[in-house]
Amino acid sequence: MRYQNDLYQSTNPPKNETNNRPKHLFIGFACATIITISYAFFSEKSATPLPASIALTIPDITTKMEQSGKSDALVTEVDPPETSPHEVSSANAPTQSMQSLSTIWQEHKIASGESLSAIFLSNNLSRLDLNNIIYANDISSKFATIQPGQSLLIGHDLSGNLSHLVYKKSAYAELKATRLEDGSFKVELIEEELDRRINSATGIIHSSLFLDGQNAGLSNNIIMQLANIFAWDIDVALNLHEGDRFSVIYEKLYMGDEFIGSGKILAAEFINQGKSLTAVRYKNPAGKISYYSSSGDSLRKAFLRTPIAFARISSHFNLKRKHPVLNRIRAHKGVDYAARTGTPIKSSGDGKITFRGRKGGYGRVIIVQHGHKYSTLYAHMSKFKKSLRVGSRVKQGQVIGYVGKSGLASGPHLHYEFRVNGVHRNPLTVKLPNASPIQAKYKADFREKSRLLLQQLAQLSSTQVAANELFK
Numbered sequence: 001m002r003y004q005n006d007l008y009q010s011t012n013p014p015k016n017e018t019n020n021r022p023k024h025l026f027i028g029f030a031c032a033t034i035i036t037i038s039y040a041f042f043s044e045k046s047a048t049p050l051p052a053s054i055a056l057t058i059p060d061i062t063t064k065m066e067q068s069g070k071s072d073a074l075v076t077e078v079d080p081p082e083t084s085p086h087e088v089s090s091a092n093a094p095t096q097s098m099q100s101l102s103t104i105w106q107e108h109k110i111a112s113g114e115s116l117s118a119i120f121l122s123n124n125l126s127r128l129d130l131n132n133i134i135y136a137n138d139i140s141s142k143f144a145t146i147q148p149g150q151s152l153l154i155g156h157d158l159s160g161n162l163s164h165l166v167y168k169k170s171a172y173a174e175l176k177a178t179r180l181e182d183g184s185f186k187v188e189l190i191e192e193e194l195d196r197r198i199n200s201a202t203g204i205i206h207s208s209l210f211l212d213g214q215n216a217g218l219s220n221n222i223i224m225q226l227a228n229i230f231a232w233d234i235d236v237a238l239n240l241h242e243g244d245r246f247s248v249i250y251e252k253l254y255m256g257d258e259f260i261g262s263g264k265i266l267a268a269e270f271i272n273q274g275k276s277l278t279a280v281r282y283k284n285p286a287g288k289i290s291y292y293s294s295s296g297d298s299l300r301k302a303f304l305r306t307p308i309a310f311a312r313i314s315s316h317f318n319l320k321r322k323h324p325v326l327n328r329i330r331a332h333k334g335v336d337y338a339a340r341t342g343t344p345i346k347s348s349g350d351g352k353i354t355f356r357g358r359k360g361g362y363g364r365v366i367i368v369q370h371g372h373k374y375s376t377l378y379a380h381m382s383k384f385k386k387s388l389r390v391g392s393r394v395k396q397g398q399v400i401g402y403v404g405k406s407g408l409a410s411g412p413h414l415h416y417e418f419r420v421n422g423v424h425r426n427p428l429t430v431k432l433p434n435a436s437p438i439q440a441k442y443k444a445d446f447r448e449k450s451r452l453l454l455q456q457l458a459q460l461s462s463t464q465v466a467a468n469e470l471f472k
């Protein structure tokens with residue numbers, strides 16, 4: 001079963017990739033004037049970063065091995081294979097390889113701390129080309145995520161102009177910019193076709209989602225996804241109970257027979273203190289992907305409770321607080337999160353930036369308006385996310401700036417405010433509205449696509465219960 005890889009879909013709305021291996025690159029290597037490039041260099045796997053597992057771990061209760069219903073290919077057909085709207089047609093293929101024949105390639109090994117603009121400077125590349133590449137489309141900003149130790153392939157045409165820029169993002173994905181005739185660049189993410197095998201696992205909570213998830217055979221990546229999917233309903237660090245149960249149906253990615261890593265969770269169930277929560281991943285015909293309950297309600301809220309990851313609350317919402325810098329009573333109409341300078345701050349909901357600038361003691365501030373009723377404020381930033389302006393639309397979870405101590409602040413922290421109809425509310429306790437459910441016009445499609453997954457999930461759960469009874 002071969003599916004088009006959709007690993008990046010959730011972050012890249014406009015899908016602009018093809019399944020074709022960059023064959024013309026190889027032709028280019030063979031034929032062009034050569035500065036030798038070792039493609040083998042790129043074959044090393046990028047290690048999956050370990051999530052901050054500590055946050056999920058509740059120690060001191062012994063961990064038992066649970067029945068882990070591992071079965072390959074539990075679900076044989078989940079989604080019809082998708083076809084990319086941008087597949088390379090045979091019509092333009094010859095032009096591409098002609099172009100490649102006259103490409104002179106050069107490898108630049110990325111040094112620690114080296115930015116793309118520094119690389120352009122040191123290789124005498126044009127600043128204009130850099131801008132044209134970075135702002136080419138929604139994908140192209142990924143060029144800013146280049147990692148030290150990796151390489152950039154720089155291609156010139158015979159007249160010395162930059163014609164290609166290629167970055168091997170991972171073992172199976174490559175970011176590629178190609179100069180078009182008008183001097184602009186086309187940027188695409190080219191991904192290897194991966195084999196998605198469907199797996200399932202079940203587990204019972206004895207100590208923590210992290211440990212019990214591992215015992216059920218889940219990777220850290222899948223455990224984090226599971227925690228995130230149910231994050232609005234269950235605080236996996238604080239609100240798990242002995243005997244809570246979970247079932248997960250997820251993808252394992254293979255290239256040939258080689259295991260590459262975990263893919264996405266397709267469906268999951270969590271039984272928290274007897275209450276069952278179900279999640280199904282659904283991509284609507286317009287391309288929006290989210291997790292929904294079996295009845296099509298969103299599992300997300302319209303707002304993140306916390307706009308910053310793994311930070312410590314250093315000051316609560318308190319209308320009679322003594323100000324630490326001013327040393328007099330002054331209402332604290334938000335929550336402070338202590339974090340290192342530079343920690344990314346995320347917009348807690350979808351909305352529009354209505355203020356971005358300095359505001360007295362608040363230092364660098366961004367205010368986001370969410371519809372008519374809600375607004376959120378983020379203060380003391382060290383810097384703003386560059387691409388954003390007043391009027392920019394932002395998505396929930398999108399980085400808008402970075403922690404700092406601008407304005408009146410005793411140390412680096414985020415001051416976060418939540419207003420409902422202009423009135424300050426405690427961000428930690430305010431009732432958050434639900435994110436939108438599946439639109440009526442997609443309900444039938446959702447029912448059809450989720451039916452099999454929900455069946456499998458119910459089956460997993462009942463098998464687990466039966467097995468559990470047996471061992472009592």
Ligand SMILES: [Zn+2]
Nearest residue numbers: 334335336415
């Ligand atoms: Zn504050």
